Amino acid sequence: MTRIIIAIVLFITSLVSAQGQFEQGMGKAFQLWGEGKNTEASAMFERIVTAEKTSWLPNYYVALVNTTTAFGTKDATQIDLLLTKAQNALDVELIKTPNNAELLVMQAMIHTAWIAFDPMTNGQKLSGTVMELYAKAEAIAPENPRVVFGKAEFEIGGAKFWGTDTKPMCAQIEKAISLFATFKPETPFSPKWGLERAEAALKNCK
Amino acid sequence: MKPFLLMAILFFTIISFSQTMISGKIVDEKNNPVFNANVFIDGSYDGGTSNSDGDFSFTTTAEGNKTLVISVLSFEIKKLEIVMNKFQNKTIILKRIATELNEVLITAGTLESGGKSRVSVLKPLDILTTAGNPGDIVSAFKTLPGTQIVGESGKLFVRGGEANETQTFVDGLRVAQPYLQTTNNVPTRSTFSPLLFKGTSFSTGGYSAEYGEALSSILVMNTIDEPDLEKTDIGVMSLGASLGNTQKWKNNSLSVNTSYINLQPYQALLPDNIEWIKPYQSIGGETVFRQKLDRGLLKFYASYTAANFDLKQDDINYPDKIRTQNKNNNLYSNLSYKGGFGTNWNIFAGISFAKSQNSGIYDVYNYDSSENASHLKLKFVKPISDKIKTSFGADYFYTNFSESVTNFNTGYNSNIFAAFSETDFLFTNNLIAKVGFRFSKNYLLDESSIAPRLALGYKLAKNQQFSMAYGTFEQAPKNDYLKYSTNLQAEKAQHYILSYEFNKDKQIFKAEVYYKSYDNLVKYNTNTPVFNSNFNNNGTGFAKGLELFWRDNKNIKNLEYWISYSYIDTERNYANFPKQATPSFVADHTLSLVTKYWIQDWRSQIGATYTFSSGRPYNNPNETVFMDGKTKTYNNLSVNWAYLVSPQKILFFSVTNIAGIKNVYGYNYANTPNLAGIYESQAIVPTADRFFFVGFFWTISKDKKTNQLENL
Numbered sequence: 001m002t003r004i005i006i007a008i009v010l011f012i013t014s015l016v017s018a019q020g021q022f023e024q025g026m027g028k029a030f031q032l033w034g035e036g037k038n039t040e041a042s043a044m045f046e047r048i049v050t051a052e053k054t055s056w057l058p059n060y061y062v063a064l065v066n067t068t069t070a071f072g073t074k075d076a077t078q079i080d081l082l083l084t085k086a087q088n089a090l091d092v093e094l095i096k097t098p099n100n101a102e103l104l105v106m107q108a109m110i111h112t113a114w115i116a117f118d119p120m121t122n123g124q125k126l127s128g129t130v131m132e133l134y135a136k137a138e139a140i141a142p143e144n145p146r147v148v149f150g151k152a153e154f155e156i157g158g159a160k161f162w163g164t165d166t167k168p169m170c171a172q173i174e175k176a177i178s179l180f181a182t183f184k185p186e187t188p189f190s191p192k193w194g195l196e197r198a199e200a201a202l203k204n205c206k
Numbered sequence: 207m208k209p210f211l212l213m214a215i216l217f218f219t220i221i222s223f224s225q226t227m228i229s230g231k232i233v234d235e236k237n238n239p240v241f242n243a244n245v246f247i248d249g250s251y252d253g254g255t256s257n258s259d260g261d262f263s264f265t266t267t268a269e270g271n272k273t274l275v276i277s278v279l280s281f282e283i284k285k286l287e288i289v290m291n292k293f294q295n296k297t298i299i300l301k302r303i304a305t306e307l308n309e310v311l312i313t314a315g316t317l318e319s320g321g322k323s324r325v326s327v328l329k330p331l332d333i334l335t336t337a338g339n340p341g342d343i344v345s346a347f348k349t350l351p352g353t354q355i356v357g358e359s360g361k362l363f364v365r366g367g368e369a370n371e372t373q374t375f376v377d378g379l380r381v382a383q384p385y386l387q388t389t390n391n392v393p394t395r396s397t398f399s400p401l402l403f404k405g406t407s408f409s410t411g412g413y414s415a416e417y418g419e420a421l422s423s424i425l426v427m428n429t430i431d432e433p434d435l436e437k438t439d440i441g442v443m444s445l446g447a448s449l450g451n452t453q454k455w456k457n458n459s460l461s462v463n464t465s466y467i468n469l470q471p472y473q474a475l476l477p478d479n480i481e482w483i484k485p486y487q488s489i490g491g492e493t494v495f496r497q498k499l500d501r502g503l504l505k506f507y508a509s510y511t512a513a514n515f516d517l518k519q520d521d522i523n524y525p526d527k528i529r530t531q532n533k534n535n536n537l538y539s540n541l542s543y544k545g546g547f548g549t550n551w552n553i554f555a556g557i558s559f560a561k562s563q564n565s566g567i568y569d570v571y572n573y574d575s576s577e578n579a580s581h582l583k584l585k586f587v588k589p590i591s592d593k594i595k596t597s598f599g600a601d602y603f604y605t606n607f608s609e610s611v612t613n614f615n616t617g618y619n620s621n622i623f624a625a626f627s628e629t630d631f632l633f634t635n636n637l638i639a640k641v642g643f644r645f646s647k648n649y650l651l652d653e654s655s656i657a658p659r660l661a662l663g664y665k666l667a668k669n670q671q672f673s674m675a676y677g678t679f680e681q682a683p684k685n686d687y688l689k690y691s692t693n694l695q696a697e698k699a700q701h702y703i704l705s706y707e708f709n710k711d712k713q714i715f716k717a718e719v720y721y722k723s724y725d726n727l728v729k730y731n732t733n734t735p736v737f738n739s740n741f742n743n744n745g746t747g748f749a750k751g752l753e754l755f756w757r758d759n760k761n762i763k764n765l766e767y768w769i770s771y772s773y774i775d776t777e778r779n780y781a782n783f784p785k786q787a788t789p790s791f792v793a794d795h796t797l798s799l800v801t802k803y804w805i806q807d808w809r810s811q812i813g814a815t816y817t818f819s820s821g822r823p824y825n826n827p828n829e830t831v832f833m834d835g836k837t838k839t840y841n842n843l844s845v846n847w848a849y850l851v852s853p854q855k856i857l858f859f860s861v862t863n864i865a866g867i868k869n870v871y872g873y874n875y876a877n878t879p880n881l882a883g884i885y886e887s888q889a890i891v892p893t894a895d896r897f898f899f900v901g902f903f904w905t906i907s908k909d910k911k912t913n914q915l916e917n918l
Binding site: 021024025039040042043044046047048050051076077078081082085125126128129132158161162163 | 242244246248249250251252253255275277279280434435437711806809850852853907
């Protein structure tokens with residue numbers, strides 16, 4: 001009897017410790033990212049990818065870290081490498097769940113980074129695809145604040161180019177901000193970023 | 207006993223959680239430390255990141271045999287099978303990813319368009335936003351070094367070669383008739399719509415053994431593998447209208463483009479110097495179907511154009527104008543498959559079929575000609591190691607040509623088999639060689655030959671490289687000769703090219719020198735080739751020159767520009783030349799300046815293209831020396847304006863030769879002298895001094911963003 005109990009205890013302990021490992025790992029990665037150590041954070045997420053085959057989150061964050069790093073990079077070679085890495089990580093998850101709104105937003109962001117890098121070449125080629133991605137994400141998750149904000153932010157870029165009114169997009173950003181307040185991430189590590197960026201974008205609206 | 211057991215179990219559990227230290231150093235192939243490498247045990251959370259000295263260390267609870275993964279940007283991922291507790295202070299060497307950016311390339315003779323390649327000299331948009339060529343794929347290449355301005359033809363003339371010495375390929379397969387039919391001194395255009403193509407590689411010499419039956423140059427165009435979106439394109443132009451549609455499904459997609467061109471309204475408004483009985487009119491379409499398969503892609507491409515015109519032109523040899531009436535049907539189709547099989551094998555297989563028919567009246571003669579051509583190709587590519595890659599394959603060209611001029615029939619059937627093989631050797635990361643040969647057997651001419659090819663690339667520094675190419679090239683004589691005589695041999699050329707290239711940050715500089723020798727060129731002894739001409743292969747010639755190219759998209763905000771300069775010295779003794787001389791299509795100096803300026807406030811792109819060439823030779827029979835005449839210089843300034851009305855609507859204007867400069871391409875002389883003993887002459891001039899184009903383009907897609915700017 002005791003043995004069985006011990007066995008069960010050990011089994012549960014190991015389960016808990018595996019769970020704990022995921023949380024510890026993710027927590028560590030977020031900590032590194034928060035400290036601005038993007039490469040280390042990406043490295044940590046990459047390790048989690050190999051250990052946790054069932055969660056789409058680690059690859060999502062590999063893509064997110066590298067894409068946001070690319071936005072702040074000037075060197076053409078480096079941008080190419082970062083975005084290719086992000087794309088590869090994202091592709092793994094998009095094949096498994098092509099209708100995950102967060103992944104679609106991520107894909108739109110990678111394309112937006114390419115557009116920002118070389119608008120003359122990539123603008124014409126990718127902006128249509130970006131809008132298509134946001135439209136698809138919106139159909140799946142109309143109340144997801146990142147979908148609403150991402151779409152509005154991208155449309156503002158277009159509206160500025162065309163000199164048209166940005167009010168409808170600003171209203172969408174306001175809506176996104178209110179959605180952030182009520183948005184409940186599915187797990188502690190599910191995407192929940194974006195409120196600060198939305199608030200900053202709203203300031204530019206006024 | 208029980209507490210002991212418990213203790214033991216716990217003890218073993220702790221042991222099993224005991225930690226091993228893994229440490230080492232990450233370096234690149236030159237023993238430089240690699241910073242920020244992610245080193246970890248596959249399938250675990252245990253890992254570390256290398257510091258600026260390349261050193262890493264971490265502890266792990268894993269035991270036994272595990273896989274150590276090292277991943278870092280710009281290096282290939284490395285996986286090592288290691289035994290835990292035996293991996294300390296080991297040095298791990300990583301291999302840099304062979305990206306285009308650091309790879310050594312062979313670029314001698316090659317001018318790329320599209321793609322992410324750093325050696326791309328044209329972007330996809332350039333094809334259509336270059337002033338002076340509304341939408342013709344071929345004409346954008348005429349602003350690049352190595353080409354001649356031969357305004358009366360509209361075709362590509364490369365490095366002293368005639369237009370037929372450039373061979374066009376779509377998805378690897380030959381296009382027998384890439385141009386629409388025209389008549390004397392009325393420029394033609396290519397049959398391709400830029401909408402369907404992603405990248406084009408234009409080689410002015412020294413090309414791969416894969417491509418044969420081309421003496422001077424090849425133009426390799428690839429259709430888009432996967433379209434971005436579903437959309438409908440509508441265009442209304444001063445010359446006609448176009449309609450396109452793209453549909454996408456899960457594993458396949460279909461694009462269709464159609465166009466209708468009619469020069470009648472334009473001619474009524476702005477008549478040119480041709481007397482049109484029936485102005486040029488054409489209806490055409492292109493389609494691409496793509497099917498993704500397990501490990502490959504199957505593509506079908508087809509284009510069809512039906513065109514006709516009827517006109518009268520002055521001819522110095524006749525008192526009255528000469529009538530040319532023409533009906534042209536041009537069909538081209540190809541089916542190709544590319545994919546992988548086995549371990550690292552790549553296969554390409556394709557077949558093309560072309561049918562071109564021309565019939566009509568020239569002066570008082572009825573003519574009817576037809577060409578059926580097919581090309582089959584099979585190619586395999588296999589990397590033997592990191593340093594060696596080989597490819598080999600075979601080609602088959604079939605041509606059936608027949609012509610009847612007022613019941614006088616000529617024609618021929620040609621079958622050419624060829625096999626080719628080429629191997630890339632990467633000696634060091636800075637030096638690559640490509641060695642190959644092409645064996646060819648022409649059954650009609652009953653001859654076979656082996657043509658060697660050699661190319662080298664040497665990377666001098668991060669942004670600079672040299673390359674060189676050598677090869678012998680051959681091509682069966684053109685239809686105009688073969689239809690009268692098959693007692694001929696293939697024409698031959700040797701190319702020697704040395705090229706230097708610098709590229710950095712949206713700037714490209716390219717300099718190239720070359721020498722070309724021609725042998726076996728066809729000669730004949732009459733004014734024009736006719737059935738009773740005496741043909742032989744005794745012609746020879748040479749071409750040498752220097753070419754410069756500079757493109758800058760960086761230094762001036764919102765401005766992109768490029769400059770091409772070509773100097774050529776060439777002479778040939780071919781066709782009916784009495785002695786070696788520079789042919790009439792060659793100008794010694796050619797210069798193009800292409801600019802595009804974006805004005806945000808106007809949401810407009812303004813483009814201007816200036817082209818200059820020095821005088822071209824012509825033969826004046828009143829002079830004793832052959833080909834001694836020189837035309838005046840050629841100057842042309844063309845401008846265009848693309849205005850984005852709304853995200854999906856574009857208005858486009860262009861004016862060719864805005865200053866209306868009277869250019870002269872050459873002179874035709876009478877075959878016989880007049881009563882005063884003088885040969886009279888007639889200038890070959892553009893059909894109109896200026897050419898205006900207005901178009902409105904509208905794209906309908908779900909996203910409401912895409913437009914046809916790329917197509918202008």
